[in-house]
Amino acid sequence: MLHPDDVGPTPWAPLRPLPGHVSRGRLERVLRRGEFAVTAEINPPDSADPDEIEQRVKPFEGWVDAINATDGSGAHCHMSSVAVSALLIRLGYSPVTQISCRDHNRIAIQGNVLGAAALGVANILCLTGDGVQAGDHPEAKPVFDLDSIALLETIRVMRDERRFLSGRKITAPPQVFVGAAENPFAPPYAFRPIRLGKKIAAGAQFIQTQYCYDLPMMARFMARVCDLGLHERCFILAGCGPLASAKAAKWIRANVPGVHIPDTVITRLEGAKDQRAEGKRICVEIIQQLRQMPGIAGVHLMAYKQEESIAEIVHQSGVLAGRTPWRRDLVATTHTVETQGAA
Amino acid sequence: MRAEDAFPVRGVARPALPRRSLRLWSVRHARGLAAFYRGFERGLRAAAPLLRRIGYARLERPVAGVERVVKQALFDCRMCGQCVLSATGLSCPMNCPKGLRNGPCGGVRDNGTCEVHPQMPCVWVKAFEGAERMGAVARLGEAQAPIDHRKTGRSSWLQAAQADAAP
Ligand code: SF4
Numbered sequence: 426m427l428h429p430d431d432v433g434p435t436p437w438a439p440l441r442p443l444p445g446h447v448s449r450g451r452l453e454r455v456l457r458r459g460e461f462a463v464t465a466e467i468n469p470p471d472s473a474d475p476d477e478i479e480q481r482v483k484p485f486e487g488w489v490d491a492i493n494a495t496d497g498s499g500a501h502c503h504m505s506s507v508a509v510s511a512l513l514i515r516l517g518y519s520p521v522t523q524i525s526c527r528d529h530n531r532i533a534i535q536g537n538v539l540g541a542a543a544l545g546v547a548n549i550l551c552l553t554g555d556g557v558q559a560g561d562h563p564e565a566k567p568v569f570d571l572d573s574i575a576l577l578e579t580i581r582v583m584r585d586e587r588r589f590l591s592g593r594k595i596t597a598p599p600q601v602f603v604g605a606a607e608n609p610f611a612p613p614y615a616f617r618p619i620r621l622g623k624k625i626a627a628g629a630q631f632i633q634t635q636y637c638y639d640l641p642m643m644a645r646f647m648a649r650v651c652d653l654g655l656h657e658r659c660f661i662l663a664g665c666g667p668l669a670s671a672k673a674a675k676w677i678r679a680n681v682p683g684v685h686i687p688d689t690v691i692t693r694l695e696g697a698k699d700q701r702a703e704g705k706r707i708c709v710e711i712i713q714q715l716r717q718m719p720g721i722a723g724v725h726l727m728a729y730k731q732e733e734s735i736a737e738i739v740h741q742s743g744v745l746a747g748r749t750p751w752r753r754d755l756v757a758t759t760h761t762v763e764t765q766g767a768a
Numbered sequence: 769m770r771a772e773d774a775f776p777v778r779g780v781a782r783p784a785l786p787r788r789s790l791r792l793w794s795v796r797h798a799r800g801l802a803a804f805y806r807g808f809e810r811g812l813r814a815a816a817p818l819l820r821r822i823g824y825a826r827l828e829r830p831v832a833g834v835e836r837v838v839k840q841a842l843f844d845c846r847m848c849g850q851c852v853l854s855a856t857g858l859s860c861p862m863n864c865p866k867g868l869r870n871g872p873c874g875g876v877r878d879n880g881t882c883e884v885h886p887q888m889p890c891v892w893v894k895a896f897e898g899a900e901r902m903g904a905v906a907r908l909g910e911a912q913a914p915i916d917h918r919k920t921g922r923s924s925w926l927q928a929a930q931a932d933a934a935p
Contacts, residue, residue, distance in 0.1 A: 527866075531914065553873045556865055556884040567866065574870040575914040590914070608874030613896040619909050620871040627911060635874055682875030682883040 427755055430454050436517030436751070439545060439600075447584065447630070448602035450547025451519045451751060452491040456631065456660045461716060461744050462723030464521065464633065464662060465735055466493040469503040478504075478512045484732045486518075487752035488739045491548060493633070493725070496523040499681075500560025507537055511544040517753060521604065521633075522546045525554030530570035531579065535589055538580055542599030550604045550633060551576040555682055574627045577605055581628030603628050608635040609646035610685035618649040631660040633725040638668075638686045638707075640714055647720045656720030663715045666727040667734055668704040671695040705734055705741075712742040791844045791860070792889070798858040798898035801842070805854070812929045819929055832923040849919030849927070855907040856891075857898025864891045869912040 431451045433440045439449035446453055455462050465485050470477040485492055494509035510520035522541050524534060538549065553573045557565045571579065579590055580603050587598045605624040609617050621632065637643050643663065650656055668674045668686070671694035678686045690707060697703035715721050724744065728735055739745060749755065794801055812819075819827060832847070839845030839860075843853060846862035852869060853860060861869045865884040872892035875883030880893040899905045919927075 553866060553868065555875060558884050569866045569868070570917075571914050572866070572868045572870050574911060578911070579914075606874060608876075611872070611874055611876040612878070612880045612890070613872060613876070613893045616871060616892065616896050616908065619905075623870060623909055623911055682877075683873075685878060 426749075427751060428454070428458070430458075431751065436753070437514050437545060439547070446602075448547040448600050450491075450602060452521065452548050452631075453602040455490045455750075456722055460748060461746070462490045462660070462662060463488065463726065463739055463744065463750070464491045464493060464723065465489040465726040465728070465732075466495060467509070467732070468495060468498065468729060469506065469509045471503055473504070475512050478509055479516060481732065482513060482516070482518060484735055487749055487755075488736045488745075489726070490723075490750045491519045491521050493521040493523055493550060496525045496552070496554070497528055497560070498523075498555070500527065500555045500557050500562070500565075502561060507541045507544070507546070510541060510546050514545040517751065519548070519751065520546060521548040521550050523550045523552055524576065525552045526569050526571050526573060526576055527554030527557065527567055530568055531590055534571065534576065535579065535583065538583060538599050538601070539595070542601055546601065548602045548604065548631075549580060550606065551580065551629070552606055559682060573605055574623055577603060577624060577627040577629050602630055604631040604633060605629040606634065607632050608683050610635060610637070610639060610642055611683050614646075617646060618653060618655065621650060621655055622653060625655055625658050629659055631662060631722075633662045634664045636664045636666055636684050636686075636727065637711060637715065638690050640711065640718075642685075643715070644718060647718055651720045656722075660722035661720055662723040662725040663718075663721055664725045664727060665708055665712050665715070666729070667701075667708040667731050667738065668694060669731065670700040670704065674704075705738055708738055709741045712738070712744060716742070716744050790841060791863070792894065794842045795857060795859050795894045795898040796901075798901045799903075801858055802854065802902045802904070805858075809925075809928055812925055816929045819926070824926055824930060827926060828923060831926050832921065835923050835925050847921050848915060849922040849924060850916060851924035851928075852912055855904070855910050855912070857895040857900070857902060857904065857908070859891045859895035859898050861891055861895070863888075867915070868892070869915065871908065 430443060431440065431454055442449060467481050482492060492513060494506040496506040497503060506523050510522040513520040524537065551573045557563055557567045580601065582588060583595055584598045584601060587595045589595065607617065607621050671691050674686050674691050674694060677684050693707065694700050694703055712724050715724060726735055836847055843858065843860040844863050845860055848862050866873055872890055873883060876890045876893060877883065877886065880889055882888045882890045899908050
């Protein structure tokens with residue numbers, strides 16, 4: 426059964442405004458109620474066919490509170506994040522629209538924020554973005570007009586002060602829950618908590634971290650974060666994902682910017698008979714330990730090309746504790762809630 | 769699944785950058801250099817009335833010219849026209865291929881080199897070292913506003929003198 430606060434007149438309509446909430450989406454409500462949140466990422470298709478979105482997102486239904494629509498991840502060209510988000514909303518899902526600073530200047534970005542909010546987007550994740558060298562168009566012009574911190578500040582100003590960076594007025598501000606990414610596993614390590622503090626000061630209300638495969642390192646980072654009281658000023662969702670094999674893990678470690686995988690994980694995968702199953706087991710164990718870690722408000726799953734395993738991983742980790750995130754067949758409108766309540 | 773399919777293959781490798789040893793030297797000597805630089809800026813501010821008499825517009829070209837030569841040598845300065853070196857451990861953030869002025873991206877490699885140019889130390893790893901030497905780590909927490917591209921190529925020195933002299 427859905428929480429009554431998470432139910433609107435239709436699955437795609439903005440929810441009733443709540444005091445102390447900036448958005449009218451489900452993710453903010455789940456987090457503010459203190460529930461352990463689960464989000465996941467889909468990779469947008471290389472296609473103009475909207476049905477592909479529906480197919481890709483199916484394995485997540487009923488298992489995640491929000492779905493990140495990536496914005497040209499890895500500097501590769503895909504369907505735009507705002508469009509994917511709008512298609513997800515049409516189906517009833519809650520998207521997190523990712524905005525990267527690599528491809529747009531401040532004029533385009535602010536226009537996109539207004540457009541996304543108008544289409545019903547309630548959550549935006551602000552990213553710097555991978556360099557163009559990582560993608561399929563290394564010859565492209567990297568824009569980086571804003572950085573992620575300036576982007577957070579820009580959206581906060583648009584929402585709370587109802588104006589563009591230029592000062593020009595916005596008549597209806599974007600009601601969005603704003604997030605940022607952080608990578609506790611990349612040097613300079615002592616800088617990372619400072620940077621997190623900067624992001625929160627600039628407006629970040631939730632954080633999704635890079636893949637966590639190194640729990641002791643995460644624990645050290647979180648201890649510092651808790652010392653600084655940052656976990657009380659934002660919701661931190663730790664990034665997780667299953668590794669398909671030891672070979673894949675080594676390849677990712679060498680080729681994907683910012684992913685840190687300790688040798689112990691690789692050795693464990695190498696020693697397993699079924700490496701794919703072992704990868705999922707490791708992921709479940711990491712999620713369960715993160716659940717216990719002070720300051721962690723949820724997990725963010727990135728299971729690239731293993732989307733079908735999301736349900737199994739979330740189920741086995743037990744972090745939803747019997748709760749079911751939005752699903753098409755669950756009561757999904759105020760109308761049904763009222764009639765059921767009356768019955 | 770083939771390992772190569774798990775994530776997109778990275779683009780072509782870039783040619784190696786020339787070694788910019790003086791920039792790294794400057795960060796290593798951030799403490800002394802910062803003290804010297806502060807003194808220099810004090811001098812500039814003291815000279816503000818004189819500069820105003822000569823006229824900032826007339827000074828712009830020659831001063832920017834000198835500034836470019838000096839700061840390029842010491843910091844690989846890119847003349848962004850809104851210098852933040854004192855808040856970044858004397859490591860010029862415009863050398864970051866993403867132009868980040870608020871701290872490191874998430875792609876810094878385990879050995880502290882840059883995501884984009886694997887041969888180059890990440891400017892923010894250097895910034896942290898420089899700031900530690902200067903005792904100015906707290907300044908790394910200051911938020912830097914997005915860059916004003918109209919100021920590119922203009923003298924930060926004159927702007928510092930001017931801003932201070934303004935009533
Ligand atoms: S690794 Fe450092 S220098 Fe390279 S793009 Fe990221 S922040 Fe900039």
